[in-house]
Amino acid sequence: MTGAFSQGVISARRAGLSGRLSDLFWRRPQLLLILMLTPPLLWLGIIYVGSLLALLAQSFFAIDDFSGLVTYELTLDTYRQLLNPANLDIILRTLVMAVAVTVASAFIAFPIAYYAARYAKGRWKAFFYLGVMMPLWSSYLVKVYAWKLILAKEGILTWIFARLHLSSVLDSVLALPVIGGNSLSVSYIGTFLVFVYIWLPYMILPTQAALERVPKTLVEASGDLGATPRQTFFTVLLPLALPGLVAGSIFTFSLTLGDYIIPQIIGSSRLFIGQAVYAQQGTAGNVPLAAAFSVVPIVIMGVYLAIAKRMGAFDAL
């Protein structure tokens, strides 16, 4: 093959606008890259990050007590207000709920994820996959609504307890201080159940992904070397599945921290962070405090993500 021939083929310019453009992009890939990146960057960078920063900036302003208007002077007053006992109470309540929901989801999710990863084959595998995906993707409000039906005083759960002659158990649970209430739908137990139900699929999927990567031979080897199933679980399976569980907990934790609709519809009247943000920016008209409140989940999640990254959770996503 002569040099002149191959050069002739390679350097032939394409005709027409599209030809010339595609030659240009081939010679300068950076140009194409910039063209591809500009629209998404403009949208996400300006509209989204821009508004986010504008919001965070507002938390350093404060509201004037007399006029009720925002005074645009840099101050930490709003953060001081955030740390008063009533607001700290809201933050603490939300954190406890997020931890409880995360732990409960992990317990319920593990068997499902383990069965789907290890034993389900073919048709059953698809069944389990869709069985998790369908509730994950079906309407959030419809799911909350379903639980309003279930937990209502005249609803199916009360009926089941009555049928099993366990009404007294239900009543005594509802009589408990703090977590009890008039009926399940106005108690913390109800809020907790709905949170667990709605975020559970987010815990199952990464856990299953992590478990699928555990070689079956490791579990068998552990058994062959004399470990009881219990030992195998705690020394082999759980450490290897942990990144998946942590990845799932990112979702359950973050989603619980920011939700304001579930505690509003099912639960007692005591506020969670999301509701506080909503109330402050809406009826109270105190946007700086709302902004300061929304900094709380961002900071908590920042710390959480840093820890999760150390535990290798991002490889399991």
Next chain:
Amino acid sequence: MRSDTEATASLPLKIAAGAGIAFLHLPILLIFVYAFTTEEKSFQWPPPGLTLNWFSVAWNRPDVWQALSLSVKVASVATAIALLLGTLAAAAVSQTRFFGREAISLLVILPIALPGIITGIALRSAFSLADIPYSLWTIILGHGTFCVVVVYNNAVARFRRTSGSLIEASMDLGADGFQTFRHIILPNIATALLAGGMLAFALSFDEVIVTTFTGGQQATLPIWMLQELIRPRQRPVTNVVAVVVVLVTFLPILAAYYLTRDTDEIAGSGK
């Protein structure tokens, strides 16, 4: 002997897994029963009687139709925007290496990684700072932002599996960049885009938290449901709408699943 017992799951595991799946599905099935109840004032179980009446009542409610049409409009435009931006970002991130690649992935994922209320309130305060009145477009602006990520995720996964040598072969054989895109890249990523688009549609169709902040007085279908949940007017109509919403969102999810299921068999993927 050990592997014999490994072949099937132990009974407690089966029960725990089965109960977990049942826990995920029974509440949704319950709504289907409630859609036929004759009881109007409470959530009484078991239903005192069954009727088809509420379907026709819901059918004749103009507010339901308005909410539905707004939701469909918003979801369609938001999906189109997400398809465009998500594919572009995915192509850039997966086909080339450049400084700041990780930052782009983070930027795309951020709108759903942060709680929706933060996205919502940030957009709302930005609208009020910029004096933008609430309209169809402010809702779309919010939805487009968090829908990008589902298209992006699907497209990135497919780009990774699509062999780069196919593109090089096409160029070597004389196709220009646009022809390569039209005849090689697009057919390869089409089903992933379709799946991502359907998921984006379902995500937007269902979104309530961001919409409460960017919608003003307009009600999408989820907002309509939220209002009914807080101040119920006619509970059985809400039941019927809930059933319709479940059915409408299930179909795209099923379709998306079947579209992305067998993607390992794409030509050239086994490079």
